[in-house]
Amino acid sequence: MLEKFKAVVIDNQNEKFTREIKEIDTSHLKDGNVLVKIDYSSLNFKDAMILKDGGRIVRKFPFVPGIDFSGTVVESEDDKFKKDDKVILTGFRVGEVYFGGFSQYAKVDANFLIKIPKSLDTHKSMMLGTAGFTALLCSFAVKAKEELLLGEKVKDVLVTGATGGVGSIAIMILSKMGYDVHAVTGKKDKNDYLKDLGAKNIIDRKEFEGESKLLEKGVWDGVVDTVGGVALTKILAQTKPGGIVALPGNAGGIKINTNCMPFVIRGVKLWGIDSSGSSIKRRDFVWNEAAKLIDFSKVQTFTKELSFNELLDVYPKLLKGELSGRTIVNPNK
Ligand SMILES: NC(=O)c1ccc[n+]([C@@H]2O[C@H](COP(=O)([O-])OP(=O)(O)OC[C@H]3O[C@@H](n4cnc5c(N)ncnc54)[C@H](OP(=O)(O)O)[C@@H]3O)[C@@H](O)[C@H]2O)c1
Incomplete structure (x- = not known):
């Protein structure tokens, strides 16, 4: 006892x-x-x-x-x-x-x-925790465009809530996967941090506020959106044909005001991520990939x-x- x-x-x-x-x-x-x-x-x-x-x-x-x-x-x-x-x-x-x-x-x-997995330990696994596991699930969802769906190669990927736990680790994974990562943040003093994680470009959060058109110019092959709310409407309107928007979070609100056009005209896919309900098989796969995609000395910083x-x-x-x-x-x- x-x-x-x-x-x-x-x-x-x-x-x-x-x-x-x-x-x-x-x-x-x-x-x-x-x-x-x-x-x-x-x-x-x-x-x-x-x-x-x-x-x-x-x-x-x-x-x-x-x-x-x-x-x-x-x-x-x-x-x-x-x-x-x-x-x-x-x-x-x-x-x-x-x-x-x-x-x-x-x-x-x-x-x-x-x-x-042998490639991790108890400390590394909680440096990732639910946020890191979710970032891995989101990144593999984006990668599915070129793998599972056999579509064009992914190039430009947007990550919102970039300085948060999910966002920071997603930037690291997606840049390691070879994608150009565009990080959206509300924190003006974090540009160096985001660049160091692997972001190619930093975008002010304000650009994803306000009304958006039914469809805007398609610029994103993939998106990891941790913010949801009004930002998601614009994100869907800006996603390229066949693009995948992985949505794990709602740090910016739960209501979305979208329309059918991104889905029926461009075949955009909105991929909800619920890390909590992932199968054990998926968990085993994703945790076993972590050490290949994540620089733990950087996460430690x-x-x-x-x-x-x-x-x-x-x-x-x-x-x-x-x-x-x-x-x-x-x-x-
Ligand atoms: N579905 C799942 O399985 C799952 C798992 C883990 C987390 N989540 C969800 O994912 C979201 C992010 O989680 P996290 O652990 O990364 O949280 P976090 O560390 O608190 O990061 C959230 C980030 O979102 C941005 N943000 C915060 N308030 C905002 C607002 N009002 N409008 C726009 N951006 C805002 C901030 O980034 P910037 O300052 O850089 O913009 C903040 O750092 C949360 O909603 C969480 O509940 C879901």
Whole structure:
């Protein structure tokens, strides 16, 4: 039986929302059949919404948030995993419905876990975390234009929310894939950072605000749009025939006001990305490709490592768009 361990616990009693670092024990970990000692978790947009007020995502309190983690199996009731296996978890509603990764231990369903590829480790895998995994899924969606659909070679790819976790890593992957990456950002002081990641060209976020025509000049072979909202209408109108728009996020709003023309005249494809529901086969494939496409020494330069205390101070900045790069959480710091 484990000693007590530390976790971030959010609660909502009598309309009063609280977040504290508490000591709990395994009797609190009611779901799942694999117990994992966590090395790292990471801070994602969804985590910040949940830490603020549950984000209308968490319904049962008290609750341990954290939508991803990496660590080592301590006990497994499932043959797929054994003690000392190194594992990654992202999504599957862990940190939303099931207790999550802002904890020194988690217990989850064996069907939610994958083994860490030999080319990665627990630190590298959470430097990527849900954001990096999503960036990989988006980049492979863009690449499908020339592979799965056997269309023309991809050349120009737009990435919105460029300084964010998904955007930053997508720029790195897409430039490694050999594409010309055009990075859209609202942060004027981040041009050098984006160029260093591999962006060829930087575009001011303002250019994707306001009304757009039914169809504009087609300039993008592919797009990774983490912003959604009004920007997406313009993006669809500017995508070349057969182009693919991968849409993982809605940092800029959920409403889109588009029309049929990009789809029926140009065959543009809007490819929704839900990393949380990806199959285990897809996860295995994508995580195994990560080391070939990502320069981890570069990711390290824009990754901050926080303790639980620091996490509770920093998460509001992410909601205000004041954080850039990746933030990993070390429960043992
Ligand atoms: N579908 C999935 O599986 C999945 C997985 C992970 C994340 N997501 C979603 O993807 C989005 C990005 O996630 P992330 O982890 O990269 O978040 P993040 O690190 O907070 O980055 C979001 C970026 O979007 C830009 N932005 C923020 N507010 C904006 C606004 N009002 N209008 C336009 N741009 C704005 C900012 O970049 P600039 O300042 O450079 O413009 C910001 O850095 C979020 O909506 C998140 O929920 C989805």
